[in-house]
Amino acid sequence: MLPPSLQGWFDRRGWQIHPHQQEMLAHASDPCLLLIAPTGGGKTLAGFLPTLAELAEVPREGLHTLYISPLKALAADIRRNLLIPIEEAGLPIRVEDRTGDTPSSRKRRQRADPPQILLTTPESLALLTSYEDAPRMFAGLQRVVVDEIHALAESKRGDQLMLALARLQDMCPGLRRVGLSATVEDPQAIARLLARHPDPCEILQADPGPEPDISMLVTDEAPPWSGGGAAYAIPAVLEQVKQHKTTLIFHNTRAQAEIFFHNLWLANEDALPIGIHHGSLDRGQREKVEAAMVRGELRAIVCTGSLDLGIDWGDVDLVIQIGAPKNVKRLVQRIGRANHRYNAPSKALLVPANRFEVVECVAALEAVKDRELDGEWRGRGPRDVLCQHILIAACAGPFDADMLYDEMLQAGAYADLNRAEFDACLAFCATGGYALRAYDRWQRLLQREDGLWQLRDPRSAARIRQNIGTIQDTDTLKVRWRGRGGAPLGEIEEGFAASLSRGDTFLIGGQIVRYEGLREMTVEVSRDAARKPKIATFNGTKFATSTQLSQRILRMFGQERWPELPDHTAEWLGLQREVSRLPEPGRLLIESFPHDGREQLVAYGFAGRNAMQTLGLLLTKRMEEEGLAPMGFVASDYAVLIWGLDAVTDPKPLFDLAKLEAGLETWLQGNAVMKRTFRASATIAGLIERNTGGQRKSGRQATMSSDILYDTLVKYDPDHLLLQITREEAMRGLVDFSRIREMCERVEDRIDLLRLSRVSPLSAPLFLEPGRIPIAGMADERLLQEEVSALLNEAGLSQLPGSMVAS
Structure with a gap:
């Protein structure tokens, strides 16, 4: 099935085509394929073999295959590896990559004269579809290969990509889709995401290879x-x-x-x-x-x-x-x-x-x-990405709303999008919503007499394109060696930079550097020979233990013995079983004991760090409502520790799901979490611009403008689309309330309270956990009253003299 030029290349290398690569060739004409093959199994070559075979047999100009990578570096690496068989087999195929690092001159040339194979990212593809000449550039496109599709399926980048593929499919009705991955926990779910809804997607699974x-x-x-x-x-x-x-x-x-x-x-x-x-x-x-x-x-x-x-x-x-x-x-x-x-x-x-x-x-x-992978299904496609896609469509020229709605329904995550939801997104893109419609800057779309929608001002297309993407950068400042023309080292967060004083040291790139000052929004540093630096607080991703892994840990606790664990850990769990008990699946263990003059409560929820931290906030609020006096809490992936003045004798009312959810609503309304989430969604939806005229706003500028907008909408338009999206995103992401809900529904009223005389072995690490959060409330008032009473008793008074009260 391979053309002679490619077969000769395999023969000269002494290689034989792998069975899953042969299957990809056999299914080359299928409209949708998902290949799951082990790392190192040649799955990327498998994805490209049909393209190489077709172009070897029938050479042609123009774009034939589009390769989508989640990483710019991966696209460059694939280009380097793909050129080996092309050059050694003598194939007349041009391969180029197009990412944020590609020079502007090459990008312009690629639109006018695209290569046969183009390697790019979801953001660059979305940008390409925003140009009026996109139909000409993509004319004749035959295949799209999405590499590491599992990584994209878990984020808004995947949602953006699938909307872009729906747009490409309308331009190229015969377009074939291919997804590649080594780690897919639910192949059917990924296949549904990849396919053009409601078309099916064939799943090919390679031999998983030897155990690691x-x-x-x-x-x-x-x-x-x-x-x-x-x-x-x-x-x-x-x-x-x-x-x-x-x-x-x-x-x-x-x-x-x-x-x-x-x-x-x-x-x-x-x-x-x-x-x-x-x-x-x-x-x-x-x-x-x-x-x-x-x-x-x-x-x-x-x-x-x-x-x-x-x-x-x-x-x-x-x-x-x-x-x-x-x-x-x-x-x-x-x-x-x-x-x-x-x-x-x-x-x-x-x-x-x-x-x-x-x-x-x-x-x-x-x-x-056991080859048991984990993953949290993200559910419906988020509407802020939908709003961005509408603006991208408008940049490409006038569009018909009915046709755009039908196009969006082809993207799996948006298959159940109803027309009212689409129209709300369209209205937001057109006017900014009820509270903002009087401002020209948010009047972006208008409907013509023929019913088509278009940009109100064609010049706004450039600003929209500058802000395409769903990746939300942390607010960072560049770090350079001090002096004119100092070499760059990297970036640190604005908040961390603001905490630095001249002479402070921190780590970056493995080097200890000394903070010298801030110049033109750049942190200037010099070398320092100190051995103990101040540590830069890079934000990064704070991973939470997956639900499946948490459940596996709980099942481990049910074993009589733990021969697979080191002795020190097995003894620790054994001691926990003697002093208290170990948490169980389907039940919620609560421990209560005195320590350091305070009452302690530990809830072993095993819901992940974000959810357990949210649970700490909600439980302390519920304790206040029940007349208890919490003073603070700290959370880990598996438990939350709360300290206060009163012992909890009946924890079940604290875990009333309806009251927890009501408490969350109240807490979210005035919390910084909502403003942070609003800022991210408003940026994706196009309400807030981070890049204008080639200049990027600082994090502080962006925060100020988003906070003002948020407060305005809360006051004058509380049902605004962006506030609805913000709540959905906060519930799904930052506070992870779905895992709290799942925990409460799973345990129901099977809550076990154990009153202990001292700290239990399993709770001991929580006392060393960083990030303790104090609670201001009735505990402060009671402690103040106790201090006043103690002073009165010491002075032999039953109450304070009037003059002292007045003072």
Whole structure:
């Protein structure tokens, strides 16, 4: 089935085509294909083989295949690898990539003279569809290949992409869609997302290959009770680096990666070449590390999710995950970076950062062995992305609302969008909504006499294009070496920069730097030889333990013994069972005990960090309503600890789901969470512009304008579309209330309160957890009254003299 030129290339390399690659050729004419193949199994080549075969047999000019990648670096890597068979087989095929890093001159040329294969990202594709000449550029497009589709399916970038594909499908009715992934927990759900609704999508599953060689790193020192740095394991990690060619050391946050890299370097007495890679570093810095990896010059790279996806980075033969992975699918993806070859087992080690993470790591190891992936289904497509898509359509020229609505229904996440919802989005794009319709800046669309909609001012198309995308950047400032023309180092958050005083030191790119000042919105730094820096608080992604992994941990607790756990952790759980009990599936364990002169309550909800923190806020509010006196709380992935003045004797009323939800509504209305969520959704929907005239607003400017808008809408138009979207997004994302609801519905009234005389073993780490949140309320008043009473008793008075009361 391969043309002679390609078959000859395989023969010269001594390769045989893999069965799943052969299947992709056999199904090349199918309208929709989803290929699930193991990392290193040649799935990207499988996605491109039908394209190469078609162009080898019938050469042609113009765009034939569009490849979509979630990462700019992945698109560049695929181009490099794809050119090998094209050049060695002598195929007349031009391959180019188009991302935010592509020069403007090349972008203009690509629109006029597109290559046969174009590699791009969801944002660049959305931008391409916004031009009036898009139908000419995409004329003749035959195939779209979406790589690492699982990564896009979990975010608004995936929603944006599927709307763009629906637009392409209308331009090119015969367009064939291909999705590629190694980690799909629900193939049918991903297939529905990829397909043109309601068309079916064929699912091809390759041989999963050998089991990965994955275990927990054995260390001389036991993990600490709390913390996320895993500094205790550095000697053992360094020993593993010495024993392997190239090791990727993954972290869940950028700050943890910086700290670990710094400590690893201090312990690196043999001066092994070690690098660091994460999204806050300057692009030039990242590219140097990537090039060194490809050349095999680095023995280890401390990294974050920036190296998660399917890039082939040199001769990596070991992956180390620092900290519990929180998500099995993410762990499998990271494991696949090692021995990135077909039918070669990946090798990985897990390093728990603290005692509880030992349990979570073992649960994750068992899930990988059972090939049980996890994932949270996102549900309906968000409407802020829908609003952006309407504005993109308007940039391309006049449109018919009925036809645009029908087009949107083809995108799986929007298949059940009703006409009233679409019309509300269209009205918002046209006028900004009831409270804003008097302002010219939000009068963006008008309806012509022939019924078509168009931009009110054609010049606004440029501003809309400048703000296309769903990725919400954190408010960051560039960091450079001091002096004119100082080299860039990366970025830090505005909030962190504002906390710095001249002379403060912090880590960036593994180097300790000294803050010298702020110049033209750039942080200037100099070198510093200090050994203990102030740490930059990179925002990054705060992962929460998945529902499936939490349930697996609860099932582990039901075992009589734990031979799979280290002795220190098994003894800890055994002691918990003696002193109290272990949490169970389908039940909610509540512990109550005195400590440090206060009453303590611990609820083991196992709902993930965001949800448990939200639960802490809501429970303290409910305790106030019940006449109790909470003073503060702290949350982890598995529990919330509340301290106060009164012991809880009946916790069931506190977990009344209707009252918790009502409390959430009240809390959200005046909370900064809503303003932050509003700002993100309003930016995506086009109400707020981050980029105007080539200039980018600072985070402070954007926050001020969004806060003013939010307060205005709450006061004058409380049912505004953007406020509806904000509430939906806050409930779904930041506060994760759905997991609280699921927990309450799962346990119903099966709530077990145990009154203990002292701190339980399982609750002990919570007392060391950072991020304690104080509660101002009746506890403050009661403590003040007690202090006054004590003073009166000491003075022998039953009440304060009138003059003292007045003062």
